[in-house]
Amino acid sequence: MEFEHIEQTGKPDKKIYSLTEKGRETLEKWVTESPSDPIIRDEFLIKMYSIWLSNEENAKKLIQDRIAKLEQTVALRDENIARIEQTHGKNGLEMTSKHFGGYILFNRRSMLDEEEISWCKWVLNLIEKARLNNLLLGIIVGKLNIIIQDKILI
Template identity: 60%
Template sequence: MNTLGYAILSVLGRKPCSGYQLATHLEVLWPAKHSQIYPLLTKMEQNGLVVFEHVEQTGKPDKKIFSITEKGEESLGTWITGKTADPILRDEFLIKMYSMWMTDENQAKELIHDRIAKLEHKVALRDQKIAKVETEYSISSKHFGRYVLLNRSNLLDKEEISWCHWVLKIMENTNIIHFLLGIISAGTFNKIMQSISFFNEF
């Protein structure tokens, strides 16, 4: 089973969920699309790792509520004690930052400001979720993992927001330097050198 499968078991280990709820909870663990989640749930159900029950809804299609089985808990427990793979980071924004030299300054700033806005929105939403999560400092609590991971995501996003502002500051400072160099190249450099020579005579 792939990592997404274990992420699903981790969520279901806390409480039974529908497929839609699973996708929401997985955002902080291992983001996945519904097209990835549902086929995997079917395989996991066939392998006895999860079970589901149909819930009838008025005016809506019936939904399935999935729960972890004893076999699923055993599988998750065994996986947790194994070696952890190195993290994989794929972020389109970083590629664009790496290729910043191919665009102009206004577009570059717009890209960074857009990133800041999205990160700030995520942080605000997580703050609401954190406020609703029961604060638990015991590792035996099912709320503990979600609580610390939500806070971790917020800390990382806040750090990236600071980094984005740092990049913008570098761009501003570079503009100042280029402006000063432009003045000097326009003839001021010779006047400065003449002044230095004058004071050196004393």
């Protein structure tokens, strides 16, 4: 890897990296090897696993906040995808283009985030159903108590 140091005014200097020939050869070998298993560390998922320790209001807020953040992220990423498609053409982006990898990874991440939004909405639906079931159960128990008390008084 080589880099060019760029001085900037009013913000930190930056480095623009470029691939050397030796780096390209190493990368070409490495890219064909099987990857390691991914490591996923997501605090939200740990909180979801432990959601039973929370109350309904806090649980719903946690999930709604996640949905809002994901929707914002997807919208920004979709803008990047649209820019790539405008510049290189949606169907004209060839695998050999240096932008192809970024394009497919932006799309992958958006698809995963959209799926997580769907999952979060499913969880919210489960919480709501449980609340309604508990409410209905409370009404039924209350009515049964009234019927039992009426029978005892007769």
